[in-house]
Amino acid sequence: MARFTPPASDAMRARLLLAARDEFAATGLAGARIERIAAASSSNKAQIFHYFGSKEGLFDALFAQTVAETFDEVPLDTDDLPAYAGRLHDSYVRRPWAPRLATWHRLERGAAAPLEAIVERNAAAIAEVERAQRAGVLPRKYRPAVLLGLVLHVAAFWSEAAPEFDALTQAVVPTRRRQVVVDAVTALVAG
Structure with a gap:
């Protein structure tokens, strides 16, 4: 069976997004340099503008893709929010x-x-939480x-802790960090 080979334009777009991911994650939008993204993707600045229109367009496309990948990798489970939170924590550790x-x-x-794609994903997730609250699966003490x-x-x-705070909790090993997330969400949704 023949392997699927994406069109060259899809492959170029994917290379640009991958290079942008590393650049934007390290330096943010203001610190990112189109020249570095182009070089890291074995492309050129013209390709970035062709596919994304601007540096901001590239960042927005990358962020929307990252959010979609996170939703796809870790689907919301309103029947077990603590386990969902643990899997989301794991995703952040891996990514x-x-x-x-x-x-x-x-x-x-x-x-x-x-970003409309993110607004839609969030709205769908909130609607799922609201349905679970109405069904009595989740408490109603907080709005969805x-x-x-x-x-x-x-x-x-743990992924967003400031280095100064992280230094105070270095003794908390990775498995315990995950358990803290699960326990905190368990307490959050209790009774």
Whole structure:
């Protein structure tokens, strides 16, 4: 059976996004350099502008892709939010660029127009939480968006800790860090 070979344009776009991921995660949007992204992708600046229109367009496409990959890799499980939070924590450990890009997005693109793909994904997740609350699976002490936000931030707690705080908790080993996330979300959704 023949292997699928993506069209050259898809392969180029994927190489640009991969190079951009490393650059943006390390330096953010303002610090990123199109020249470095082009060199790392074995491409040129013209290709970046052709596919994404601008450096901001490239960042937005990368962030939307990263969020979609996270949702796909770790589907929301309203029947077991603590386990979901543990899996999300694991995803952030495996993919440290994801929470870094989220931080850069919040800092540097927060005033930009919302990315529709992310708005849609978040709305669907909030609707799932609301359905679970109405069914009595999840407590109603928090609004659906607030409950989901708390779970997401607890899952990202270790990934987003400042170095000064992280130094205070170095003794907490990785398996225990994951368990802290699960335990905190368990307490959050208890009774």
